[in-house]
Amino acid sequence: MRIGIVGRRGSWYVTALQNVLARRGVDAPCFPVTRLTARLGGGTPGVACGGEPLDSCDVLLVRAIPGGSLEQVIYRMDTLHRLENAGVRVINSASTIERSVDKYYTLTLAEAAGLPTPRTIVAERFDDAMAAYHELAGDVVLKPLFGSEGRGIVRITDADCAHRVFKALELGNYIYYLQEYVPHNNEDIRVFVINGEVVAAMVRRGKNWKTNIANGASAASLVLDDALRRMSIDAVRALGAVYAGVDILPREGGGYMLIEVNGIPGWRGLQSATGIDVPELLVDHILNGMR
Numbered sequence: 340m341r342i343g344i345v346g347r348r349g350s351w352y353v354t355a356l357q358n359v360l361a362r363r364g365v366d367a368p369c370f371p372v373t374r375l376t377a378r379l380g381g382g383t384p385g386v387a388c389g390g391e392p393l394d395s396c397d398v399l400l401v402r403a404i405p406g407g408s409l410e411q412v413i414y415r416m417d418t419l420h421r422l423e424n425a426g427v428r429v430i431n432s433a434s435t436i437e438r439s440v441d442k443y444y445t446l447t448l449a450e451a452a453g454l455p456t457p458r459t460i461v462a463e464r465f466d467d468a469m470a471a472y473h474e475l476a477g478d479v480v481l482k483p484l485f486g487s488e489g490r491g492i493v494r495i496t497d498a499d500c501a502h503r504v505f506k507a508l509e510l511g512n513y514i515y516y517l518q519e520y521v522p523h524n525n526e527d528i529r530v531f532v533i534n535g536e537v538v539a540a541m542v543r544r545g546k547n548w549k550t551n552i553a554n555g556a557s558a559a560s561l562v563l564d565d566a567l568r569r570m571s572i573d574a575v576r577a578l579g580a581v582y583a584g585v586d587i588l589p590r591e592g593g594g595y596m597l598i599e600v601n602g603i604p605g606w607r608g609l610q611s612a613t614g615i616d617v618p619e620l621l622v623d624h625i626l627n628g629m630r
């Protein structure tokens with residue numbers, strides 16, 4: 340059996356997965372997604388990395404897809420789709436990654452599944468963005484559509500500041516993704532789901548309103564009540580993910596809001612807060628599905 344890992348060679352995550360797979364006797368080469376070569380015609384393998392064909396893998400575990408130009412990102416996703424079409428099981432699937440990497444699309448699916456989401460307005464035009472800022476009561480969180488670890492997310496509470504930031508974004512032809520600011524006592528909840536089951540959850544306490552661990556938040560293990568468990572599982576199912584990290588904001592005064600679902604979730608912080616061994620569980624799930 341061969342399980343390829345799409346990620347950065349030597350990274351903490353790739354090494355952890357390779358160690359678990361090696362103990363199970365599974366060949367687990369790592370393929371950086373930026374080094375793929377695709378061929379058509381001539382009867383050669385479709386997709387290769389340094390001469391090694393990816394088509395020969397039974398499973399491809401997608402651990403990292405770095406940002407890039409529109410062409411680069413689309414080509415990388417095309418390649419994952421192509422491998423799926425050729426019979427390789429890609430985890431998470433190319434469609435799930437596309438859905439989850441895009442915060443807007445994720446929330447549309449979550450809302451359609453009946454899950455609570457913050458009021459959010461997405462626009463292309465400067466004027467529409469300013470109108471959205473006022474519609475959201477002049478206290479908004481502006482996010483890159485594709486982003487992680489809190490990078491590039493800003494809170495705007497001043498109309499002049501909104502004007503200046505939105506004008507700058509207009510020059511770069513960005514999309515405006517604006518969300519009502521949800522007061523949350525500088526805490527949020529990360530839930531890790533594998534195969535439709537919650538395997539661990541943690542509460543992250545931020546140094547400020549941005550509660551990413553990359554932003555200095557501390558993490559503590561959390562036991563979920565049924566409502567939160569259901570909400571997390573439903574969110575992951577809405578994206579068709581085999582495994583995912585779900586971010587939920589506890590609103591001050593009560594209630595929960597789903598803000599994103601990570602289809603390529605990290606687990607380093609979660610692992611040290613909860614003691615859970617994500618690579619073991621993930622590999623167990625994948626190998627069970629192949630028996």
Ligand SMILES: Nc1ncnc2c1ncn2[C@@H]1O[C@H](COP(=O)(O)OP(=O)(O)O)[C@@H](O)[C@H]1O
Nearest residue numbers: 480486487488489490518519520521548549550
């Ligand atoms: N609408 C919001 N209101 C208040 N805080 C928010 C809101 N959206 C995000 N945050 C804070 O910012 C953090 C990062 O937002 P998130 O949407 O999860 O993006 P990222 O992909 O960068 O983690 C969240 O964990 C939360 O602490």
Ligand SMILES: [Mg+2]
Nearest residue numbers: 488489586599
């Ligand atoms: Mg997040």
